[in-house]
Amino acid sequence: MKPRKVLIVDDEPHVIRVLRLTLEREGYRVETANDGNEALEKMAGYAPDVLISDIQMDGMDGRTLCRTARRRYPLRSFLILVMTSMTAMDERDWVRELSDIEFLEKPLSPRQLVARLARYCFAPPGDLEIDHAG
Amino acid sequence: MKNNRFGIVLIASALLVITLVVGLVLRRQQAVYAAQIRLQGLEVTRSLTALPFALLAPKAGEPSILHSLLVYDENPDFGYAAVSAPDGTTLAEVRSPGAVVPTKALPTGTASLFGERMIESPRGERKIREFYGPVMDGGNLKAFVRIGYFGPSQLFAVQDLPFFALLALAMFLLVPLIYFTGKREMAPLGAIVRQLQSMAGGTAAHVPVAAYDVRCLADALHRYLEIATARIRELEQGSARTLASGRLLEYGSNKMNAVLQCLPDGLLILDPSGEVTFANSKIEPLLGVAIDEVLSNPLDAWCEDADLKMLLSRYRSDGPETSRQLKIEFTPTKVPDKRLWATALPLVGGSGRMAFGALIVLRDATREHLGQQAGNDFVAHVSHELKSPLNVIAMYSEMLQGARAGDEQLRVEAANVIQDEVERMNSLVGNLLNVSKLEMGSMSPECHRVKLDELLRDAFSHALPLAESKSVRLDIQVPREMAAVSIDKDLFRIALNNLLNNAIKYSESGGSVSLIADEDEHDIVITVRDGGIGISQEDQARVFEKFYRVSEGDENRRGGHGLGLYLASQIVGLHHGRLTLQSEPGRGSAFSIHLKRMPALMQGANVL
Numbered sequence: 001m002k003p004r005k006v007l008i009v010d011d012e013p014h015v016i017r018v019l020r021l022t023l024e025r026e027g028y029r030v031e032t033a034n035d036g037n038e039a040l041e042k043m044a045g046y047a048p049d050v051l052i053s054d055i056q057m058d059g060m061d062g063r064t065l066c067r068t069a070r071r072r073y074p075l076r077s078f079l080i081l082v083m084t085s086m087t088a089m090d091e092r093d094w095v096r097e098l099s100d101i102e103f104l105e106k107p108l109s110p111r112q113l114v115a116r117l118a119r120y121c122f123a124p125p126g127d128l129e130i131d132h133a134g
Numbered sequence: 135m136k137n138n139r140f141g142i143v144l145i146a147s148a149l150l151v152i153t154l155v156v157g158l159v160l161r162r163q164q165a166v167y168a169a170q171i172r173l174q175g176l177e178v179t180r181s182l183t184a185l186p187f188a189l190l191a192p193k194a195g196e197p198s199i200l201h202s203l204l205v206y207d208e209n210p211d212f213g214y215a216a217v218s219a220p221d222g223t224t225l226a227e228v229r230s231p232g233a234v235v236p237t238k239a240l241p242t243g244t245a246s247l248f249g250e251r252m253i254e255s256p257r258g259e260r261k262i263r264e265f266y267g268p269v270m271d272g273g274n275l276k277a278f279v280r281i282g283y284f285g286p287s288q289l290f291a292v293q294d295l296p297f298f299a300l301l302a303l304a305m306f307l308l309v310p311l312i313y314f315t316g317k318r319e320m321a322p323l324g325a326i327v328r329q330l331q332s333m334a335g336g337t338a339a340h341v342p343v344a345a346y347d348v349r350c351l352a353d354a355l356h357r358y359l360e361i362a363t364a365r366i367r368e369l370e371q372g373s374a375r376t377l378a379s380g381r382l383l384e385y386g387s388n389k390m391n392a393v394l395q396c397l398p399d400g401l402l403i404l405d406p407s408g409e410v411t412f413a414n415s416k417i418e419p420l421l422g423v424a425i426d427e428v429l430s431n432p433l434d435a436w437c438e439d440a441d442l443k444m445l446l447s448r449y450r451s452d453g454p455e456t457s458r459q460l461k462i463e464f465t466p467t468k469v470p471d472k473r474l475w476a477t478a479l480p481l482v483g484g485s486g487r488m489a490f491g492a493l494i495v496l497r498d499a500t501r502e503h504l505g506q507q508a509g510n511d512f513v514a515h516v517s518h519e520l521k522s523p524l525n526v527i528a529m530y531s532e533m534l535q536g537a538r539a540g541d542e543q544l545r546v547e548a549a550n551v552i553q554d555e556v557e558r559m560n561s562l563v564g565n566l567l568n569v570s571k572l573e574m575g576s577m578s579p580e581c582h583r584v585k586l587d588e589l590l591r592d593a594f595s596h597a598l599p600l601a602e603s604k605s606v607r608l609d610i611q612v613p614r615e616m617a618a619v620s621i622d623k624d625l626f627r628i629a630l631n632n633l634l635n636n637a638i639k640y641s642e643s644g645g646s647v648s649l650i651a652d653e654d655e656h657d658i659v660i661t662v663r664d665g666g667i668g669i670s671q672e673d674q675a676r677v678f679e680k681f682y683r684v685s686e687g688d689e690n691r692r693g694g695h696g697l698g699l700y701l702a703s704q705i706v707g708l709h710h711g712r713l714t715l716q717s718e719p720g721r722g723s724a725f726s727i728h729l730k731r732m733p734a735l736m737q738g739a740n741v742l
Contacts, residue, residue, distance in 0.1 A: 022533065110536075
């Protein structure tokens with residue numbers, strides 16, 4: 001089976017390092033980017049199955065990245081996971097317009113992330129229902 | 135009494151006038167009569183003298199012409215007519231009954247032989263007025279014609295009595311006329327007197343006055359004037375007092391007005407009907423509405439802020455709020471960058487209810503609002519700053535739990551990262567506490583004389599591990615002997631550490647950071663220079679602001695927390711120094727602390 005592709009976008013090198021280590025160990029193909037702009041550049045030649053992004057980043061932030069990625073690649077099917085430390089509900093409103101998007105709350109548990117990705121990537125096709133955030 | 139006296143005087147004077155008039159009329163009558171007699175006498179004398187002597191004095195037994203001429207004279211005062219020889223001998227005569235022709239010699243030597251004379255009656259009766267003229271005969275004086283009249287017998291004749299009576303009556307009738315006219319004319323005086331008395335007030339009012347005349351009026355007027363003078367004096371004193379207290383009041387009012395105008399808050403005073411009767415000058419900048427407009431227009435016309443309008447309209451006397459105070463916060467429509475607090479307080483009277491309208495105090499709460507906002511931002515910011523290292527720590531620790539036994543490299547890495555992040559959090563918390571102390575004003579530097587070179591070397595060695603971990607070369611250029619300075623060692627170390635950590639953080643791997651100290655006769659300059667990314671021109675201006683973070687592009691330069699430089703500049707400021715920055719993007723930055731040298735006199739003091 002072809003390894004699933006993940007793009008991790010964060011300006012925190014340690015986060016990228018841990019996630020990369022964890023996911024690669026689980027057999028994912030991991031690409032990383034430091035901000036939205038770099039992520040979009042990467043996406044031009046690399047169609048990830050999952051996009052994991054932080055929100056607050058210098059350069060292009062996570063919100064813009066998610067909107068742009070969905071708009072730019074409407075035909076690609078990929079899950080977006082947004083890492084946020086903001087738990088207030090109004091901080092999550094912006095995702096209503098987007099499909100296939102979920103929140104991951106900081107502090108992030110790599111184990112939970114692995115479990116979540118497993119559900120998404122290796123579930124039978126009928127179970128591909130994503131419970132929307134909010 | 136007075137009326138009577140007036141009547142008596144009037145009657146007496148009327149009688150006097152009547153007597154006078156009657157007397158004058160009588161005299162006139164007599165004068166006219168005398169003139170008549172004289173005319174008659176003279177005429178008769180002349181006409182008789184023109185007759186021939188023989189006719190006048192005929193022989194005895196013949197009737198004289200005198201008879202025919204004068205016997206019918208109707209004048210009751212006619213005495214006699216005679217022709218006398220110059221020596222007085224009577225030649226012929228006619229007499230009225232009872233009259234005697236006096237034998238008095240006539241004057242002969244006079245130029246004119248005509249004349250008149252008064253002769254005393256021989257019997258002591260009435261005087262006789264005699265007219266005479268010469269009778270000439272051939273140029274010789276033959277005789278005299280003499281005509282005598284009796285003087286007037288009584289002052290007025292009985293037949294004149296009705297005339298005089300009527301005259302007197304006519305004049306006497308004037309008395310009641312004058313009396314009543316006078317009374318009538320004086321009646322208003324009574325009213326005036328009463329009025330004066332009532333105006334004068336006091337005791338004069340109840341002195342009963344039977345009749346009112348001019349004297350009474352004068353008295354009343356006099357009394358009134360006295361009272362009025364006294365009253366005027368009182369009033370003048372009162373007016374002086376009023377003036378003085380008025381001035382005092384005006385002064386007080388002006389002072390109060392100045393106080394109200396000087397208050398830092400905007401004030402509006404509403405009358406009980408809810409209209410603005412006073413507005414101080416602060417209203418204009420706060421609401422963006424001219425004072426005149428506020429004072430001259432109704433509330434609806436000038437107030438565009440719905441919240442404020444609602445608040446003001448609650449404080450009419452018929453409104454719902456007459457005893458409570460209310461406070462609202464709003465942003466004025468015309469000054470959108472401000473935030474105002476409006477507090478409405480009813481101006482209560484003795485009853486505890488609103489009596490004089492309401493006082494509205496408008497306070498510029500922009501600072502507080504911004505402060506609150508900044509506080510919220512601060513909390514959000516700090517929690518984010520704390521959560522980021524926590525996130526990393528959590529992830530590494532979880533990874534450690536799942537690490538396989540032989541994965542020594544990962545274990546070391548995790549331990550290092552966790553330690554770094556703890557350090558980062560620790561420094562953030564430390565800086566936060568310091569900033570908080572600084573802003574509360576509780577951070578007062580305890581300055582002692584400090585050997586600066588030692589302090590700098592200490593800071594240098596403290597920063598070395600960080601520099602080494604980032605492969606940044608750190609060097610120090612400090613003179614061996616530096617002048618002592620008076621600083622708070624602990625605070626100053628925080629500032630130095632922040633500058634050094636910053637410089638290292640923003641340096642490329644393999645770059646260098648220098649800690650340089652220099653002194654001249656006035657200043658000591660401590661510079662932290664790096665060859666890092668530098669700071670753009672627009673960021674340089676704001677880099678000392680709290681929570682300001684320069685926009686970074688590079689992955690390994692994770693942002694600081696925006697407190698380090700702020701704290702450093704505040705600490706340097708506490709030491710009366712300056713923190714300056716010279717930087718060029720791509721070429722590096724140099725932060726310099728400028729301190730004043732201690733006065734030479736103090737150089738000898740003990741150095742800690």
